[in-house]
Amino acid sequence: MRLPCLPLLATLVLAAPALPAATTVLRGPYLQTATPTSLVVRWRTDTTEGSFVRYGLTADALNQTAKAFGIGTEHIVQLSELLPGRRYFYSVMGSAENKDGDGKILRVPVYAFTTPPPTGPASPTRVWVLGDPGTKGATQLAVRDAYTKFAGDRTADLCLLLGDNAYPDGTDADYQKAIFEVYPEMLRTTPLWSTLGNHDGHSANSITQSGPYYDIFTFPTRAQAGGVASGTEAYYSFDYANIHFVCLDSHDTPRTPDGAMAQWLKADLAATTRDWIVAFFHHPTYTKGTHDSDREGRLVDMRQNFLPILEAGGVDLILTGHSHVYERSYLLDGHYGKSESFNATLHVKQPGNGRAGGDGVYRKPRGRAPHAGEISVVTGSAGSAGSKSKPPTLDHRAMWISLNEPGSVVLDLDGLRLDLTFINEKGEKRDSFTIEKN
Numbered sequence: 398m399r400l401p402c403l404p405l406l407a408t409l410v411l412a413a414p415a416l417p418a419a420t421t422v423l424r425g426p427y428l429q430t431a432t433p434t435s436l437v438v439r440w441r442t443d444t445t446e447g448s449f450v451r452y453g454l455t456a457d458a459l460n461q462t463a464k465a466f467g468i469g470t471e472h473i474v475q476l477s478e479l480l481p482g483r484r485y486f487y488s489v490m491g492s493a494e495n496k497d498g499d500g501k502i503l504r505v506p507v508y509a510f511t512t513p514p515p516t517g518p519a520s521p522t523r524v525w526v527l528g529d530p531g532t533k534g535a536t537q538l539a540v541r542d543a544y545t546k547f548a549g550d551r552t553a554d555l556c557l558l559l560g561d562n563a564y565p566d567g568t569d570a571d572y573q574k575a576i577f578e579v580y581p582e583m584l585r586t587t588p589l590w591s592t593l594g595n596h597d598g599h600s601a602n603s604i605t606q607s608g609p610y611y612d613i614f615t616f617p618t619r620a621q622a623g624g625v626a627s628g629t630e631a632y633y634s635f636d637y638a639n640i641h642f643v644c645l646d647s648h649d650t651p652r653t654p655d656g657a658m659a660q661w662l663k664a665d666l667a668a669t670t671r672d673w674i675v676a677f678f679h680h681p682t683y684t685k686g687t688h689d690s691d692r693e694g695r696l697v698d699m700r701q702n703f704l705p706i707l708e709a710g711g712v713d714l715i716l717t718g719h720s721h722v723y724e725r726s727y728l729l730d731g732h733y734g735k736s737e738s739f740n741a742t743l744h745v746k747q748p749g750n751g752r753a754g755g756d757g758v759y760r761k762p763r764g765r766a767p768h769a770g771e772i773s774v775v776t777g778s779a780g781s782a783g784s785k786s787k788p789p790t791l792d793h794r795a796m797w798i799s800l801n802e803p804g805s806v807v808l809d810l811d812g813l814r815l816d817l818t819f820i821n822e823k824g825e826k827r828d829s830f831t832i833e834k835n
C-alpha cells in the first residue's frame with residue numbers, strides 16, 4: 398500500500414461509533430519501510446477504532462504518540478524523527494489514552510524494535526531470508542523453529558520474503574494463515590521486506606498496484622529508505638547501514654531490457670555508494686530445482702535482461718526463490734545462456750566453496766566494481782522442498798552446491814565481510830560461504 402504524502406491514514410469511515418469495551422488485534426503489529434529515523438507500524442483490529450502508537454526509549458515511559466487520521470480496522474501509522482540505531486518500545490492503541498467505552502484505561506502489550514543504524518557506515522547486520530515460505534504446513538513451522546534456535550539471542554535486523562509468501566493465491570486470508578499467524582513475534586520486532594511471487598500474483602496486479610499483496614505491504618516508492626525512487630512498490634530499493642538492497646518484480650512487471658524497471662535499476666545501481674549490493678526477486682537466473690531456468694520465460698528474462706545490468710552495477714549477492722530447493726553458485730559473472738553453455742574458465746571469477754576453512758573465502762575489490770562477480774543463491778524451500786519420489790535434477794553447472802531440503806538463509810554482514818548460511822529444517826548448517834572485500 399502506497400504511503401500518501403499527507404500524514405498516514407487509517408481506513409476512513411464516515412460515522413464514528415462509540416469505542417467498544419475491548420478490541421482484538423487480529424494482525425500484527427508489523428513493521429514496514431524502516432529507515433534510521435522513521436518506521437511504519439501496521440496492525441488490524443476486529444472493530445473500528447483510531448490508530449495510535451505510543452512509544453519511547455524505555456518500556457515504562459512510552460512518552461511519545463504518533464497517530465493516523467480517521468478510524469477503521471486497518472491501521473497504518475508512521476513514526477518519524479526517531480533516533481538511528483536505538484531500541485524503542487511501543488504499543489498500538491485505539492485511542493490516545495486507550496480508554497474503553499467506560500473510560501477505563503486498557504492495559505496493552507508493549508513490544509520493541511530497533512531503528513536501522515545511520516546509512517553509510519558499516520554496522521553488524523543480520524538478515525533472515527525466507528523463500529516460498531507460506532505453505533501453512535509442518536515444514537514451514539520446522540524451518541521457522543530451526544532458524545529461531547540457530548539465531549538464539551542474535552535475532553535478525555530485517556527479514557526478506559522472496560515471494561510466494563502465502564499459498565495458494567496470496568489472498569488476505571492466505572497471508573493471515575501463512576505469514577501473520579506463523580511469524581507474529583518476528584513481525585512485531587523486525588522490519589519486513591518482500592518481493593512479489595507468482596502465487597502472490599494470483600490475486601495482485603503490479604501495474605495497478607492493487608490486490609492483497611499491495612494492500613498488506615507498505616514499501617518505499619519515493620526512495621524514503623534510500624536509493625532512487627521507483628514510483629512503485631513492485632520494485633524498489635533501500636539502504637541498511639553499508640548495504641544497498643534492490644527488490645525487483647520478476648513476475649508481473651514488464652521485464653524488457655529497456656522497460657521502466659530496467660531503466661530504474663540502472664539509475665539506482667549507478668547512484669549507490671554502499672559497500673554491498675544485495676538484489677532479491679522471485680524467479681531465479683539459474684536453477685535446476687523444481688523449476689528449470691533453461692526453459693521458463695520469466696527466469697530466462699531475468700537472466701538475459703536483468704543479470705547483465707546487475708553485474709555491470711556491481712551486485713554482490715542475488716537471492717531468489719520459486720524453485721523449492723537450495724542452490725548456491727560459485728563466484729561468477731557473465732553467464733547469460735543455458736546451463737550447458739556455462740564455462741568455468743569464462744564465467745567463474747573464483748572457484749571453490751568460499752569457506753575460510755576450505756578453499757578460501759571469495760574476495761572482491763571494495764567499491765562499485767562492475768563484473769567483479771556475484772553469488773547466486775536460490776532459497777525457495779522455507780515452506781517445502783521438492784518431491785522425494787521424483788527429485789529435481791539439481792545439476793545446474795553454475796552451482797557449487799544444490800540441496801533438495803527445506804530451510805532458510807541467514808545473512809550476516811559486518812564491515813567488508815559477508816557470511817551466508819543455509820539452515821535446514823532440522824537446524825543443520827548445510828552450506829555457508831564468505832565474501833570479503835579488500
Ligand SMILES: [Fe+2]
Pocket residue numbers: 560561594595596679718719720
Ligand atoms: Fe513461485
